[in-house]
Amino acid sequence: MKHSPEPAEIERVLKRGVVLVEKEEELRRLLLEGNRGEPLRVKLGVDPSHYELTIGHAVVFRKLRQFQRLGHKAVVVIGDWTARLGDPSGRENARKPLSAEQVKANAATYLDQFYRIVDREQTEVRWQSEWFDQFTLADVMRLLSYKTVAQMLARDDFAKRFHSGIEIYLSELMYPLLQGYDSVALRADVEIGGTDQTFNLLVGRELQPIFGQPPQQILTVQLIVGLDGQLKMGKSLNNYIALTAPPNDMYGKLMSLPDHAMRSYFETLTDVPDEELEEMSRKMAEGTLNPMVVKRRMAREIVSEFHGPEAAQAAEEAFIRQFSQRQLPEEMPLYPLTEPVNIVTLLVEARLVPSRNEARRLIQQGGVSFFPHGATSEVQKIETPDFMVPPSEGAVLKVGKLRYLRITSPSSSSVQS
Structure with a gap:
């Protein structure tokens, strides 16, 4: 274990991006003085409810990594039982439970993404x-x-559902107890999670003394908003950035974030010093610093976190070419076409949209454009779902702000996604 950690390091763990530390002085003392010479067991419970993680998940992973850098042990418990029940936290209705097979498959992918951030050698994985x-x-x-x-029923999400007449299943009431018992089984010293997990974490703290253990310390971190700047980042809301998103895609989506959300992203997903963040905020408030400059710094820092500085620099250059200089991307998926095809059909088959309804909605909102000669000098806004895309070699479709597709002949390419 690392000896005599610097007070500044400890304050960073306890303050940066943190919403609540249940007994802050107790945890500070443990971090300063040690835990009877042993590393703290810092628990994170994960329900692998989906195969794809978002950069929102990375917030708590980064906090776990900070504990590891102080020499402590990350203890990750895979909720292969609770995922079958469905976590009710923050839900207005029951979450769909998963099969054991789905949980196992999701967990394998989850851990691959988890280890992009957290040190594998300092991690204990339990089921x-x-x-x-x-x-x-x-x-x-x-x-x-x-x-x-x-x-x-005093818990907020349960109370809202109860007073609204929305069913609460007995299995959901079991969930906090099962998660709390995990802390007993693992003899956790600390448990971390998002603010939506506060109730569940407190249950673990309450159960441990019943089983003769010291109560775990609790630390909750910010839940960052999604790209809409209002709601929590989530796949169901389609306002997320995948943790595995390619650098250019990640950078472009970060640049679409509303200005007011930048500070939260800086605090939870980068290591930019607080003093610099304060200075940038002050200068933006004074009008002496363009928020676009700050947003580019934010996007570059976050892409560097997941893909490295060189990839981040390349993504920024690509963004500038595409949006500042109004150029089309140099690389994009190809779609072979031999005869005219309906725009809705093409968008779905090329996997640019998840459904025909979504394709029609985008068209009605003016979100689909056609570049018949593959150049920005000539663009046609598609206004009807009856539009037929011609088999013009080199023509380009633009869907939303970030997705592109180039038409090509079957002899020169195959479909790419």
């Missing part, structure tokens, strides 16, 4: 099935006896 597969009905009844229905 809930290690202990819950051994649970008897007596164990379940004993666990249920530690919380009352009134305590559960």
Whole structure:
């Protein structure tokens, strides 16, 4: 374990991007003085509910990495039982449960992405099935006896659903208890998570003394908003950036973020010093610093985090060429065409949109353009879903702000996604 950490390092762990530390002085003391000579066991519970993670997930991963850099052990518990129930946190209705097979497949991809940020050598991975597969009905009844229905219904998301007449399943009431028991099984010293997990983390802290363990420390981090600048980043809202998004795509999407959300992204996804952030905020407020300059710095820093500085620099140069100089991207997917095809059909088959309804919506909103000769000097806004795309070699389709497709002949290419 790393000895005598600098106070500034500890303050960064406790403050940067943090919303709540339940017993801050206790955790500060543990980080300063040590834990009986042993690394702290810093728990993160993950339900692999989807195969693709977002940069929103990276916020808590980065916080876990900060603990590792102080010499502590990351303990990741894969919720192969709770994912089958569905986490009710922050939900206005029940989450669809997953099969054991889906959970296992998602978890493999989840961990691959997780290790892009967190040190594999300082990480212990555990599965809930290690202990819950051994649970008897007596164990379940004993666990249920530690919380009352009134305590559960006091939780915000449950209270809203209860007063709105939206069903709450008994299995959902079990979820916080199962997550809390994970802390007992792992003998966690600290548990971290997003602010939507505060209730669940507190349940673990309450359960541990019942089982003769010290109560875990709790630290929650900001939940960053999505690209709409209002709602929490999430795949269901289509306002997210995939953690594995290519550099150019990630950079371009970051540049579409509303200005007011930049500070949160800087704090949670970069290591730019707080003093610099304060100075940039002050200068923008005074009108002496263009927010576009700050946003480019933000995008470059975040892309560097996931892809490295060279990829970030190349992505910025590509963005400048494409948007500042009004040029089309040099590289884009190719679509072979031998005869005219309906625009809606093409958009769906080329996987530029998820459905025909989404294609029609984009067209109605003016979000689809056609460059018949592959140059910005001539552009045609597609205004009807009946438009037929001609098989013009080199023609380009633009969908939204960031997606492009070049028409080509079958002999020179095959479909790419």
